[in-house]
Amino acid sequence: xxxxxxxxxxxxxxxxxxxxxxxxxxxxxxxxxxxxxxxxxxxxxxxxxxxxxxxxxxxxxxxxxxxxxxxxxxxxxxxxxxxxxxxxxxxxxxxxxxxxxxxxxxxxxxxxxxxxxxxxxxxxxxxxxxxxxxxxxxxxxxxxxxxxxxxxxxxxxxxxxxxxxxxxxxxxxxxxxxxxxxxxxxxxxxxxxxxxxxxxxxxxxxxxxxxxxxxxxxxxxxxxxxxxxxxxxxxxxxxxxxxxxxxxxxxxxxxxxxxxxxxxxxxxxxxxxxxxxxxxxxxxxxxxxxxxxxxxxxxxxxxxxxxxxxxxxxxxxxxxxxxxxxxxxxxxxxxxxxxxxxxxxxxxxxxxxxxxxxxxxxxxxxxxxxxxxxxxxxxxxxxxxxxxxxxxxxxxxxxxxxxxxxxxxxxxxxxxxxxxxxxxxxxxxxxxxxxxxxxxxxxxxxxxxxxxxxxxxxxxxxxxxxxxxxxxxxxxxxxxxxxxxxxxxxxxxxxxxxxxxxxxxxxxxxxxxxxxxxxxxxxxxxxxxxxxxxxxxxxxxxxxxxxxxxxxxxxxxxxxxxxxxxxxxxx
Numbered sequence: 001x002x003x004x005x006x007x008x009x010x011x012x013x014x015x016x017x018x019x020x021x022x023x024x025x026x027x028x029x030x031x032x033x034x035x036x037x038x039x040x041x042x043x044x045x046x047x048x049x050x051x052x053x054x055x056x057x058x059x060x061x062x063x064x065x066x067x068x069x070x071x072x073x074x075x076x077x078x079x080x081x082x083x084x085x086x087x088x089x090x091x092x093x094x095x096x097x098x099x100x101x102x103x104x105x106x107x108x109x110x111x112x113x114x115x116x117x118x119x120x121x122x123x124x125x126x127x128x129x130x131x132x133x134x135x136x137x138x139x140x141x142x143x144x145x146x147x148x149x150x151x152x153x154x155x156x157x158x159x160x161x162x163x164x165x166x167x168x169x170x171x172x173x174x175x176x177x178x179x180x181x182x183x184x185x186x187x188x189x190x191x192x193x194x195x196x197x198x199x200x201x202x203x204x205x206x207x208x209x210x211x212x213x214x215x216x217x218x219x220x221x222x223x224x225x226x227x228x229x230x231x232x233x234x235x236x237x238x239x240x241x242x243x244x245x246x247x248x249x250x251x252x253x254x255x256x257x258x259x260x261x262x263x264x265x266x267x268x269x270x271x272x273x274x275x276x277x278x279x280x281x282x283x284x285x286x287x288x289x290x291x292x293x294x295x296x297x298x299x300x301x302x303x304x305x306x307x308x309x310x311x312x313x314x315x316x317x318x319x320x321x322x323x324x325x326x327x328x329x330x331x332x333x334x335x336x337x338x339x340x341x342x343x344x345x346x347x348x349x350x351x352x353x354x355x356x357x358x359x360x361x362x363x364x365x366x367x368x369x370x371x372x373x374x375x376x377x378x379x380x381x382x383x384x385x386x387x388x389x390x391x392x393x394x395x396x397x398x399x400x401x402x403x404x405x406x407x408x409x410x411x412x413x414x415x416x417x418x419x420x421x422x423x424x425x426x427x428x429x430x431x432x433x434x435x436x437x438x439x440x441x442x443x444x445x446x447x448x449x450x451x452x453x454x455x456x457x458x459x460x461x462x463x464x465x466x467x468x469x470x471x472x473x474x475x476x477x478x479x480x481x482x483x484x485x486x487x488x489x490x491x492x493x494x495x496x497x498x499x500x501x502x503x504x505x506x507x508x509x510x511x512x513x514x515x516x517x518x519x520x521x522x523x524x525x526x527x528x529x530x531x532x533x534x535x536x537x538x539x540x541x542x543x544x545x546x547x548x549x550x551x552x553x554x555x556x557x558x559x560x561x562x563x564x565x566x567x568x569x570x571x
Contacts, residue, residue, distance in 0.1 A: 060128075060148045064155070067126050077101065077116065078124035082140075083156045085129065086149045087163060089199045091137040094118050099192035103166045110175045110190070160207030167200035168215035171228050179227040181249045186231065197228035198235050201262030208266050216267045217274060220255025224283075229253050232261070236296075243283040252283040260289040260305070263298035272308060279311050286317035294323035294339065297332035306338065313339055320352045328357035328373070331366030340372070347379050354385040362391035362407070365400035374406070381413050387420040396425035396441070399434035408444065415447045424448075 067078045080101055084092060092100070102115035121138075122129060130141050140146050149155060170176065170192055179187060186193040200219075204212050223229045229250045233242055245251040256277045259268040268289075271277065282288055290311050293301035302323070305311045314322050324347070327335035336357070339345060348356050358379055361369035370391075373379045384390050392413055395403040404425070407413045418424045426447060429437035441447045 265300035397428035
């Protein structure tokens with residue numbers, strides 16, 4: 001029967017009692033440290049230091065000495081608890097920690113009877129460890145203890161090597177191997193599986209040994225049939241990139257893919273030297289090992305694979321993405337540089353949406369990658385993806401101020417370039433309320449704020465306007481939720497005064513110049529005239545939301561035009 005320890009009311013109260021009793025030992029040591037001072041001034045100073053979390057080093061050292069003075073097994077167990085909590089990649093749950101500490105070196109299967117109880121762990125750590133009630137996670141009693149342990153690395157001998165061995169031994173247990181790779185969650189009988197699957201290589205990179213390599217090779221042989229491959233992918237890859245087959249298994253995600261995905265350079269090389277792997281083999285989505293390494297930013301693995309030869313760094317997956325595209329999309333500068341060093345590197349390769357590395361880097365705000373790519377003479381900063389979307393337009397749309405600044409520094413970048421629906425970078429920055437980008441663009445003399453988005457308006461009208469029908473809906477709109485309606489506005493900050501029976505509040509004639517813009521003049525001969533034909537909206541809320549909401553901090557002198565009536569919608 002599995003022994004999964006959780007914070008039920010009974011166990012929680014036992015944890016609290018043990019923590020309180022043990023904590024008195026720490027308090028006693030603090031009092032001894034204060035009374036050990038000679039003068040009142042020194043005692044007050046020591047008390048103030050401890051109140052602020054300072055000066056606890058002596059108390060921690062004394063507690064650790066008491067811990068080590070316990071019987072051998074209790075002393076070892078207490079130090080192992082501190083090691084796991086101090087060096088784990090995330091907070092460990094109670095049952096995870098208990099299972100990790102129940103793993104014996106060289107064991108081939110899980111021994112439930114060897115898993116220690118949480119009460120035992122708390123007792124062995126003498127008040128230095130506590131259980132968080134709300135999350136059932138185990139933590140150190142105070143953040144200063146974490147600092148103390150970090151500043152005294154000699155307390156633990158090769159902690160990451162030990163933790164990597166424990167993780168790999170656990171994953172190689174027959175009990176764990178019996179789980180189907182189609183499962184999407186860890187069975188409750190093996191709670192440490194998730195942590196071990198996600199972080200075994202993180203610890204191995206920091207403390208690789210021959211024993212770790214041997215255990216890793218054992219795991220990676222038949223990796224696509226092991227539940228740990230599925231768990232690692234579920235936690236580290238976006239859902240649309242999961243390489244799962246129709247049976248929901250990671251078929252084709254081999255051990256070589258896994259080593260590259262986790263970023264284990266030494267283990268990747270050892271794997272290729274030990275087994276006859278095809279470095280060009282692909283998983284269900286068409287990813288090669290170098291593609292997984294590039295996606296994760298593992299420069300060491302990428303360079304190792306390139307040096308071994310036989311690797312095509314331009315091979316595309318099912319979405320026509322190359323390793324270079326994946327590295328640029330995720331902002332991995334080292335990997336981008338390594339791939340561009342290849343003599344046949346193509347920095348303008350495109351995916352199935354016609355996006356180049358520069359477009360993906362600009363869209364996601366990766367300034368370093370953008371600079372690397374723009375440093376090449378064969379990269380066009382105005383290259384466009386589908387719908388004529390340029391790097392500047394994508395950066396402005398997503399509020400990437402740093403990338404916008406880099407692109408605008410170039411003389412060959414047009415700040416008024418528009419997509420297929422006549423939407424400019426200024427339009428997108430305004431629509432998505434990226435004030436910094438809006439101000440950056442308006443500071444330039446060559447940015448035209450009077451550009452209208454005629455095609456965009458027409459598409460929205462075609463989607464929402466159907467037939468004539470009376471409606472009693474009223475939608476009040478104030479500052480910060482302004483909408484544009486037919487006809488198109490002459491610039492992003494001016495509003496048409498009316499459309500059918502709709503009246504809009506616009507910037508006052510005296511206010512608009514403070515934004516550096518001309519106010520909307522309905523009587524101006526060049527002003528677009530409203531179409532007064534009545535319309536019916538199937539989904540007026542959606543219509544208003546999809547049209548152009550903008551939100552700017554108004555000047556103090558801002559006020560609505562008193563001549564306009566209260567805003568509402570009537571047909």
